[in-house]
Structure formats: structure tokens, C-alpha cells
Amino acid sequence: MIRNAKPVLAAILSLAAAAPVVAQPGYVYDWGPPGRAWDLRGPGVRLLYPELREDRRGRAFVARNFDRDGDGWLTRREALTADRAFDAIAGADRARFDWEARHAPPPPPPGYAGGWNREGMRGYHFRQGREGAVFDVSDVLFRTGSAELRPGAEARLRPLAGFLRANPGVRVAIDGNTDSVGAAASNRQLSRDRAASVASALEAMGVDPGRFRLAGRGETAPVASNATVEGRQLNRRVEVTLIGRRAAEFG
Incomplete structure (x- = not known):
């Protein structure tokens, strides 16, 4: 003791x-x-x-x-x-x-609302489409003639991924489009592959791929004349539609 x-x-x-x-x-x-x-x-x-x-x-x-x-x-x-x-x-x-x-979780930084980046979403310049709010992923975010996203393209998609994570009920249509240069079948495949690349980038940022509807429309839905360089540039795009949402929400 x-x-x-x-x-x-x-x-x-x-x-x-x-x-x-x-x-x-x-x-x-x-x-x-x-x-x-x-x-x-x-x-x-x-x-x-x-x-x-x-x-x-x-x-x-x-x-x-x-x-x-x-x-x-x-x-x-x-x-x-x-x-x-x-x-x-x-x-x-x-x-x-x-x-x-x-x-309690920390308050969101300025410019964020409901867990998503309002300023970043405004930067997409949504327009009202038949199914919902639409913006274009430009051809310049892809390597020339390829479905591979360039470095930095993910940063362009990050605000969208944040919005989709914060709003799990929103479904997304991702439609690839090309100009009329080349074979129609090749253009359809390239447009489909580019839509899939955008979907894969969003999935990597935590968005459920079951929410995506993908399509490759090739050269069938131009928004400008394919007779000019500028027009062909506009036609090479991936349209992202937030189904059922109004473009004015992000104005």
C-alpha cells in the first residue's frame, strides 16, 4: 500500500x-x-x-x-x-x-444559396427551351474532333454539378450536336460521345448518372448556317437542359 x-x-x-x-x-x-x-x-x-x-x-x-x-x-x-x-x-x-x-453547418459563402453557386449558374446564360432551362457546353471545351474534354472543362461544369447535388429531383437532358462536315453517321457518334463525356464529368463530381438522358443528334439540329466558320462553331455544342426548370431562376 x-x-x-x-x-x-x-x-x-x-x-x-x-x-x-x-x-x-x-x-x-x-x-x-x-x-x-x-x-x-x-x-x-x-x-x-x-x-x-x-x-x-x-x-x-x-x-x-x-x-x-x-x-x-x-x-x-x-x-x-x-x-x-x-x-x-x-x-x-x-x-x-x-x-x-x-x-450547424457553416454558412454558405457569398453568392451561394441553398448549397449551390448562384453566380456560377448565372454564368451559363440559360435560355428557355421546350423542356426547361438550357445552356450550351461549347465546342472549345473539347479537343478538336474528339469527345475528350480539355483540361479546365470540369471547372466550367462545377457550378452545375453543385446545383444538381443540392437539387436531387432535377433531371437533365444532355444532347450532343455537330456541324455538317463529315459523314452523318460519324457526326451522330461524335455528338453522342461528347454528351457522354459531359455526363461522366458530372458523375465524377457526385451527380447520380441515373438522372441523365443522353442523345447524339449529330448535324440534325443546327442553330446557325453551316456555310460559315462561325455558324459551324455554334452548331458544334452540347446542350444541357434542366428539365422542368425556368431559365428565369438563374437570370
Whole structure:
């Protein structure tokens, strides 16, 4: 049996309390499913602040950030570390600490609404089509005569991908088009492949491919004369339609 146990214990607790603890960004504030109580056991529980010991969210904060073994058993050192971290985070008015605000996602940056980039979507210059809001993916985003997207094309599609992720009910028509140069069958295949490349880029950015309707229309739907260089450039495009949406939403 250790003699003078109380002084030894007091010295240990003093050292633990004196150890510098800096509140770092990145603490987990998610308290998990509604049914989980985050019960804590061990000698450290009684050392926790009431805001940490008696509140389910406080217990979750302790368990998820300071219970190193993840077994619900809290040592004195772990409890004191949690208390000091909470001091640094909550400040003097611990009782008014807003757990809900800590758990909430950060506000969107300027220009974003509903989780998507409003300015980026406006930059597509949507027009109203028969099925919905339409914009063109220009021929210049593809390698010449190829369905391969050029470097940087994904950045052009990123605002669209963000909008589609934030609005999972929106379906998308992706229609490839070419000019009249070359064989009609080759043009249909190229236009289909370009539509598929746009769809693949959106899928890589987290959009469910089951929402896409692809078509290769070849040279059958020109928007300008194929007799001029400028007209042929306009005809080589991929039309992206947000089915059922109004172009005015993005104006």
C-alpha cells in the first residue's frame, strides 16, 4: 500500500490541470443519433463541468474528442483536458454555450444559396427551351474532333454539378450536336460521345448518372448556317437542359 496517497494524487491532478491545452479547430460536435445517451463511466466523470456531464451533447463532445480508447471510460486526465478545452471554446459564460450553433453547418459563402453557386449558374446564360432551362457546353471545351474534354472543362461544369447535388429531383437532358462536315453517321457518334463525356464529368463530381438522358443528334439540329466558320462553331455544342426548370431562376 502506498503511503501518503492523497498528496501523490493531489500532485498528479495538479500536473494534469497545469498541462497546456489549446482548443483546436476540428473538434467533433455531432452528438449522433437521437437514441444515443453517450453514457460515461470512470473516475473522470465527476470532474467534468456540469455542462459536459449532464447534457447529452456535452457528453458526446467529451466522448468523441477526449475518450482516447473510445470505451466510455473517462480518466481524470481526459476529464480535465475536456474541461480546459471547453473553457477555451465557451469562454466565461459556459452555461449559455450554444451547442446547436456548433453542430450547424457553416454558412454558405457569398453568392451561394441553398448549397449551390448562384453566380456560377448565372454564368451559363440559360435560355428557355421546350423542356426547361438550357445552356450550351461549347465546342472549345473539347479537343478538336474528339469527345475528350480539355483540361479546365470540369471547372466550367462545377457550378452545375453543385446545383444538381443540392437539387436531387432535377433531371437533365444532355444532347450532343455537330456541324455538317463529315459523314452523318460519324457526326451522330461524335455528338453522342461528347454528351457522354459531359455526363461522366458530372458523375465524377457526385451527380447520380441515373438522372441523365443522353442523345447524339449529330448535324440534325443546327442553330446557325453551316456555310460559315462561325455558324459551324455554334452548331458544334452540347446542350444541357434542366428539365422542368425556368431559365428565369438563374437570370
